[in-house]
Amino acid sequence: MTLLSIEDLKVHFPVRTGRFGGAKGLVKAVDGVSLSLAERETLAVVGESGCGKSTTGNAVLGLAPVTAGRILFEGRDMARFDEAERKAAWREMQVVFQDPVSALNPRQSIARSIAEPLVIHGHPSAEIPGRVDELMELVGLNPDQRNRRPGALSGGQRQRVVIARALALSPKLVICDEPVSALDVSIQSQILNLLMRLQEELGLAYLFIAHDLSVVRHIADRVAVMYLGIVVEEGPASKVFGDPQHPYTEALLSAIPVPDPALKGRRQRIRLEGDLPSPLDPPPGCPFVTRCPIAEPACREARPALVDVDEGHRVRCRVRAPEGAANS
């Protein structure tokens, strides 16, 4: 069943651009994104810094203003929720951010941090300590450490605290925004294993925002590749990684360093020229046109449509997935 669907979401931020804050501009951080996430599924959102991954997640959480489009949770438009319904929906969706240090109050014991959502949502106070112990055990923390401050924990342990807190209200959806990027490599795999185990045991769905593609390959069922505020390719992880169609996805995958020195210098890498264009001044037509190795003049004319190339695999490129050629 579809748990979350995002329909043609736009999030535009007005910004001042001139050196003295004069000129006004519009950052189209998210500019027409549609995604859906089923129960118990992991949808990963990948793409370069600034392409709008976090803003998409934040819009779902009500932390970024929705300029246009709809967000449906369990089939119902969140914009039409009354206060009580919104509160109920927010119990069902929780978030784990990148930085476990700033996510926790340094002066509070970790037990209090984990209990916070329970208190806010009026959980009977007699049951809270038991539930906190249960949550600590669930994420692999020793309940004996409940009175510690975050400062006395390692980075990996702090991220476990953040995850325990996110699970306190038994959500169905957890938005993970770069949950392991701030952690040391040797700790990353512990946390990824924890997230996979919890998904299995609790039936969680993850919207998993990340830029480490090897991590995404490991954990995702489906992958959406974003570029400058739009989705350029989306599909089952096996398809997007095994048979990428969009030239940006190809470049992204070919740029992943492979941990095998025997292959050094023997891999063909697609070399992109130039930087991600400024979201304040995106190129007309296809946003990838300024760096695309196979661009044609017509690519500057209109934004290509997201075209189905295979079961659940969609690509936005007028050369690789021309309109009208769907499913042919």
Next chain:
Amino acid sequence: MTLLSVSDLTIEAGPPGDRLRLVDGVSLSVKAGETVALVGESGSGKSLTALSILGLLGEGLTPTAGRILFDGRDLATLAPEELRRLRGADLAMIFQEPVSSLNPLVTVGDQVAESLIVHGRASGAEARERAVEMLKRVGIPEPARRARQLPTELSGGMCQRVMIAAALISRPRLLIADEPTTALDVTIQAQILDLLAELGAEAGTAILLITHDMGVVAETADRVCVMYGGRVVEEAAAVPLFAAPRHPYTGMLLRTIPRLDQPPKRALYSIAGNVPSPRDWPEGCRFRTRCTRADAACTALPPLDAAGEGDRRAACFHPLEGPQ
């Protein structure tokens, strides 16, 4: 020819009497033209080692032992003026944070030209011209216009390339690059790594590359030094190190990296326990608390050549044997 040799470097923090050891007897060397990767857990002492080579350790940090030879000269015996001349000419560094290590008030062109002017290698006008050329080499579009801009007007990826241009313009013999691509996206990272390799080969620059990304190591390094808990625990050429690590930490580190060719959705290999902070280093082998091979012998500190063979070294009493 050995260009840089660091032996028994020890760095401590705090006032005398209440000192905390952060780097404990590190030895490593870089030959002319070679790329050596320095890898290891967060907090293992990589950045401090690099900073002390340049004589740039922050306040409160003291090198209490060891010797650093650059081109056969003991850096500790150089006058501050000589050391300054060496830095920026023969020895250059790219820092972890590009944006904060550039001066926000000086145009990027002037910052790139600076080392040429300071070291009297070119006049102002000529240096500026060469800076624009260098900005072009590092892949900055419209370099003449960009040269007149301030760092704040450039993206993070471009600032990183400005740092590289500034470091390489004087054709240093050794470049120390501390996580030069960590803040960058993979497509930009690929450009920068290609560029370092290209410019390195062209000018014969040796590179000491600090990174935690084993993929980056595999794609760039000739040799690898692995640090754990303030010590070098293994040193070997890249190919044998990846194929047959000897130190258990190196072996585990290599196994924890998620690989694209691995079956998805299965539990990943992980190293149990946490990275101990310098205050909590165990007695003896620092990896003892997380090592599956530890026994009573490991309560003594294994020397780096405890498991040596040819030009490989590992600090372990029970090293791994054969391909892992």
